[in-house]
Amino acid sequence: MNAVSTVPDEASIFALWVYLAQSPLLWLTITVGVFLIAQQLARLSGYRPIVNPVLISIVATASILALTHTDYRIYFAGAQFVHFLLGPATVALGVPLYRNRRLVISALLPIVTSLITGAVVAILSAVWLSTLLGAPHALTLALAPKSVTAGIAMGIAQQIGADPTLTAVFVISTGIFGAIIVTPLMNALGIKDFAARGFAAGLASHGIGTARAFQVDDVAGAFAGLAMALNGLATALLAPVVLRWFM
Amino acid sequence: MLIGLFSLLACQLAGEVIAHALHLPIPGPVLGIVILFCGLALRHRLTGSDPTDARSAIGSTSDTLLRNLGLLFVPAGAGIIQSIGLVASNGIAIGVALAGSTLLTLIATVATFRLVRRLSGGDRA
Numbered sequence: 001m002n003a004v005s006t007v008p009d010e011a012s013i014f015a016l017w018v019y020l021a022q023s024p025l026l027w028l029t030i031t032v033g034v035f036l037i038a039q040q041l042a043r044l045s046g047y048r049p050i051v052n053p054v055l056i057s058i059v060a061t062a063s064i065l066a067l068t069h070t071d072y073r074i075y076f077a078g079a080q081f082v083h084f085l086l087g088p089a090t091v092a093l094g095v096p097l098y099r100n101r102r103l104v105i106s107a108l109l110p111i112v113t114s115l116i117t118g119a120v121v122a123i124l125s126a127v128w129l130s131t132l133l134g135a136p137h138a139l140t141l142a143l144a145p146k147s148v149t150a151g152i153a154m155g156i157a158q159q160i161g162a163d164p165t166l167t168a169v170f171v172i173s174t175g176i177f178g179a180i181i182v183t184p185l186m187n188a189l190g191i192k193d194f195a196a197r198g199f200a201a202g203l204a205s206h207g208i209g210t211a212r213a214f215q216v217d218d219v220a221g222a223f224a225g226l227a228m229a230l231n232g233l234a235t236a237l238l239a240p241v242v243l244r245w246f247m
Numbered sequence: 248m249l250i251g252l253f254s255l256l257a258c259q260l261a262g263e264v265i266a267h268a269l270h271l272p273i274p275g276p277v278l279g280i281v282i283l284f285c286g287l288a289l290r291h292r293l294t295g296s297d298p299t300d301a302r303s304a305i306g307s308t309s310d311t312l313l314r315n316l317g318l319l320f321v322p323a324g325a326g327i328i329q330s331i332g333l334v335a336s337n338g339i340a341i342g343v344a345l346a347g348s349t350l351l352t353l354i355a356t357v358a359t360f361r362l363v364r365r366l367s368g369g370d371r372a
């Protein structure tokens with residue numbers, strides 16, 4: 001850079017942009033940076049549900065991509081390093097699960113029954129509502145695994161013949177909606193059992209609901225993580241069966 | 248930090264290998280959780296100290312990842328710009344189906360959990 005002693009003209013700034021915009025470094029840095037700002041906003045708001053860091057980050061990132069006319073594939077070449085961590089992060093749920101193993105064992109029966117109920121309701125109600133409202137078949141299929149964490153849901157989408165990238169968008173919308181609605185909903189229902197609240201949050205809205213649950217309470221977080229893992233398993237097993245029966 | 252990350256990756260890899268080799272319909276990372284859990288229990292039994300302590304390698308790495316779980320959804324979420332047309336032209340159907348189904352799922356899950364917990368008498372916690 002010391003070779004350029006004069007003020008860089010417009011052309012050289014543009015050349016620098018063209019170079020950076022193609023490199024994974026820029027988009028990786030933007031992804032992490034935008035999330036840090038969004039997290040700060042959430043903290044400043046006192047973790048109000050509506051100030052959801054994932055929602056803010058996605059809107060901001062998508063806006064930057066749209067404004068700079070950047071192709072999503074170029075963005076993803078950088079952001080994939082973050083996306084890849086979804087797998088190890090899912091495995092990491094084993095840690096809070098181990099720490100809370102006694103709590104989990106003491107609630108085994110409610111866990112198993114609410115898992116099956118929740119998984120079936122999640123698939124059936126999405127498919128039923130979407131069909132009822134006249135959405136195209138491709139969209140309805142992509143909606144079926146919407147409550148499952150992105151890495152697993154995209155695999156299920158492939159299995160049932162849906163578009164995985166469309167499923168990813170629905171998964172994340174579901175997660176954000178669930179994370180925003182869960183606290184006011186549970187308060188309105190008068191549920192004070194944080195294990196039950198967390199379990200519902202993780203089952204219905206996977207990792208984003210789990211992230212929300214960890215903001216509220218450690219036990220809720222552990223049960224949300226458990227529900228997220230179990231629902232990944234339950235939906236992978238149930239979705240093909242339920243869809244064959246329903247559609 | 249590295250040992251923690253290695254443990255998570257190794258469990259995920261083992262999960263993927265087992266799922267593919269045995270043609271199980273179970274996602275690799277989910278099997279990875281089971282493998283990690285068993286490994287932690289085994290180490291606890293052998294060493295006598297809790298391997299998930301917040302200062303341990305696996306404990307601190309997992310805590311860091313889970314504290315920032317939201318970040319990991321941003322790249323896939325930004326993919327909305329690819330399908331915004333299809334989504335927007337069915338905006339109401341998708342919005343109602345997503346929101347309605349999520350609400351129903353939350354209510355069905357929490358109601359079943361509470362009902363069964365009360366019936367099974369496990370409500371002391």
